Amino acid sequence: MNRLNPTAMTLIGGVLVLLLLLFVFTRSGNENSDRLSDDQIAARAAAxxxxxxxxxxxxYDLIKGQLFRSAAQLRGSDQPAFDKLAAASVARMDAPMLKSHDEQRGAIACSGTLSLDLPPGVAVVGGRRTLSADIDYTLQARLDGNSALTLTNADAIITPLSTLAKVGTPLEDPLAPTNQADPIDAPPFVAEPLPTEPAPAAPAPRARPSFNCQNARTAGEIAVCNDPGLAALDRQMGAQFNTAVADADAEQRIALQNTRGRFLDFRDRCRADDCIADAYRGRMNEIRDIMAGRWHAP
Structure with missing residues (x-):
């Protein structure tokens, strides 16, 4: 039997080394592709x-991402900044509950109380950094193996979330590298900051309406908290309403209470400050008409 000469042995050894390197690099390159996205994890769990x-x-991460995307759309800009804020925020759910399961459609309907904790350095109008709401959410499997998410009753979070602004320097991370010159060391939500605008930590005293702006949730409430003129109208209408309730007879008191909800619904549907101001003026005329006996139910 002929022995292999040294040259042939060297060639064979080189081929074996190349095959080993190819195996290692191929395996390393597939590690990330083997990881499942949140969509895929949720779809498998639902099934x-x-x-x-x-x-x-x-x-929860899918819900968080959709909340920030919806807030960015409502604001009309800043999608990249909102994406960074979403990654730095934390979503928690209390009492999650399965409401229904449609096996044929691959859909599940759930509900729960969601709490969204914002990162340091940003807040919504009124200075809040935690937003909560009772929401409903549906997961449905798609043909590509991912999961489609549908949210309902989430406006109490989305509307304030669209008012996000910086409120100061983010808290320093004691574990962060000391070299602050490298932009990689900066928190993700500072790399592309939100537009410079007045910090919403608290409304200015001259813009203080009759209600607590820290609890502002609807679009109308937020607009009133941000505008001194609207806040003044709100105080004027609130004082008129309280005086009217104190002086009203039983029938007038019922009319005052029944029309209050209709006024708030109309105000919160307004998309401009002029509309909100007209709503307050109309409400004050309505209160006067009720007390004067000139008002009739529509």
């Missing part, structure tokens, strides 16, 4: 254990 899918962190 195997619907109750677990309602309460999974992957589902």
């Amino acid at each position: 195997t254990d619907p109750e677990k899918a309602c309460a999974s962190q992957a589902t």
Whole structure:
């Protein structure tokens, strides 16, 4: 039997080394592709254990991402900045519950109380950094193996979230590298800051309406908290309403209370300050008409 000469042995050894390197690099390159996205994790959980899918962190992260996307759309800009803020925020769910499971459609409907904790350095109007709401959410499997998410009753979070602004220097991370010159060391929500605008930590005293702006949630409430003229109208109308209730007879008191909700609904649907101001003036005329006996139910 002929022995291999040294040259042939060297060639064979080189081929084996190349094959080993190719295997290592191929395996390393596939590691990230093997990782599942939040969509895929939620879809698999929904298919195997619907109750677990309602309460999974992957589902909460999907909800968080959609909340920030909806807020950016409502604001009309700043999608990249909102994406960075979403990554730095934390979504929590209390009492998640499976409401229904449609196996044929691959859909599950859930509900729960969502709390969204914003990162240091940003807040919504009124200075709040935690937003909460009772929401409903539906997960439905798609053909590509991901999961489609639908949110309802989330406006109490989305509307204030669209008012995000910087309120100061973010808290320093004691574990962060000391070299602050490298932009990689900066928190993700500072890399592309939100537009410079007045910090909403608290409304100015001259813009203080009759209600507490820290609890402002609807678009109308937020607009009133941000405008001194609207806040003055709100105080004037509130004082008129309280005086009217104190002086009203039983029938007038019922009319005052029944029309209050209609006024608030109309105000909160306004998309401009002029509309809100007209709503307050109309409400004050309505209160006067009720007390004078000139008002009739529509």
